[in-house]
Amino acid sequence: MNIRILCLGILSFREASGYEIKKEIEEGMFSHFIDASFGSIYPALSQLNAEGLVTVRAEEQTGRPDKKVYAVTEQGREALAKGLLVIPARDKYKSEFLFEMLFKAMLPEAHVRLAIEKQLHDLKDDLLRMHECRQLGQVDQGSEFIMGYGEAVLSAGARYLEDRLAELQPKPAIAAE
Amino acid sequence: MNIRILCLGILSFREASGYEIKKEIEEGMFSHFIDASFGSIYPALSQLNAEGLVTVRAEEQTGRPDKKVYAVTEQGREALAKGLLVIPARDKYKSEFLFEMLFKAMLPEAHVRLAIEKQLHDLKDDLLRMHECRQLGQVDQGSEFIMGYGEAVLSAGARYLEDRLAELQPKPAIAAE
DNA sequence: TTTGCTATATGCCAAATTGATATATAGCGG
DNA sequence: CCGCTATATATCAATTTGGCATATAGCAAA
Known part of the structure; x- marks a missing residue:
């Protein structure tokens, strides 16, 4: 499944500019399982427009380029419905953190602690973002799932990492009251 | 962190050919959090060789191209150690499955069931592979973590998906004895 | 007050990566 | 005997990333 279907899907919720789609992917409900850069979003939207699956409307802005607001067409909705009917490809998960931890034994403990704390922070950040979306947004069947x-x-x-952190040598109590 | 460090890391466990590295990534302990294709592995190994971080030795085969067995050098181990000392980048997780489930409401229930079952199968497959590695392989600090x-x-x-499947309409008992 | 950061907004482009294909042989199952 | 899988390397078009350019405005720190 390519970025074109992804944009079509996000646009099926509300019309948006390329910039807003990027923000949705970074900060919205999708953030923890989707990724895409401007370099792929903008060409995808142009292509979708050329194919008649979305329409564009330029909104004037002061001091910035015109905002190009994209909206999905009826054809676009059909293309999305068709695109969603394939059995999804296997998840792709890339973790530099886990790769690094594979060499835990040869790394300084301080670095290991830092890496684990960073990973824990990232996980909690994702969880927090999700909870915010849950409160603010409309929760339907799909987003609930x-x-x-x-x-x-x-x-x-997060629970696993907290347990492992607790097992680590008691953290150096620098300036700990 | 790029594929060169990845290869260096795998080669630090044992010498291997490009093909074997790919297999390790697909079927080994790393499989669920790492991905790389031949198109990136082979150039990476050539480059590492050119930089003196690995050595190559051609092993004759009958009926196939010579197997090029790569082994990490002392310089390579140093480069790996240095490469591991950066705070890892945020995990990247891409799930077509979750994206599709976002549109659960507009999909036929049969398709939703199929997609969930496929995802559950993939998760269990990963778990199984990990357990096999645990039994067969040498378990050190890092791999344990x-x-x-x-x-x-x-x-x-997997538990979450099993619960959701159970909630789904009792599965159509076609030819169920 | 000036410097730097963040946010808005689009777009380009080099570099990295994927995914498919080519080439070659051998074994296994239907 | 045909197709599939496995072994093994390599190439390459297409996709994707990540950084940069451009432009303006607000906010905070030095």
Whole structure:
């Protein structure tokens, strides 16, 4: 599944500019399981427009380039429906953190602690973001399902890391009151 | 962190050919959090060789191209150690499954069931592979840590999906004895 | 007050990466 | 005997990333 279907999907919730789609991917409900850069979003939107799957409307701005607001067409909705009917490809998960931890034994303990704390922070950040979306946004069947999955997986990871941190040598009590 | 460090890391456990590195990434302990294709592995190994971080030795084969066995050099180990000392980048997780489930409401229930079952199968497959590696392989500090993390996360996902499947309409008992 | 950071907004482009294909042989199952 | 899988390397178009350019405005720190 390519970025074109992804944009179509996000646009099916509300019309948006390329910039807003990027923000949605970074900060919205999708953030923990989707990634895309401007370099792929903008060409995808142009292509979708050329194919008649979305329409564009230029909104004037002062001091910035015109905002190009994209909206999905009826054809676009059909293309999305068709695109969603394939059995999804296997998840792709890339973790530099886990790769690094594979060499835990040869790394300074301080570095290991830092890396684990960073990972824990990232997981909690994702969880927090999800909870915010849950409160603010409209929760339908689909978003309820994926947030439940995200919550289960992310909090399991966080619990594991907290347990491992607790096992680590008691943290150096620098300036600890 | 790029594929060169990745290859260096795998080669630090044992010498291997490009093909064997790919297999390790697909079927080994790393499989659920690492991905790389031949198109990136082979150039990476050539480059590492040119930089003196690995050595090559051609092993004759009958009926196939010579196997090029790569081994990490002392310089290579130093480069790896240095490469591991950066705070790891945020995890990247891409899930077509979760994206599709976002549109759960507009998909036929049969398709939703199929997609969930496929995802559950993938998670269990990863878990199984990890358990096999645990039994067969030498378990050190690092691999113990990452397998613990993997186990926690993957099984939390699997449990969630099993619960959701159970909630789904009782599965159509076609030809069920 | 000036410097730097963040935010808005689009776009380009080099570099990295994927995913498919080519080439070659051998074994296994239907 | 045909197709599939496995072994093994390599190439390459297409996709994708990540950084830069451009432009303006607000906010905070030095």
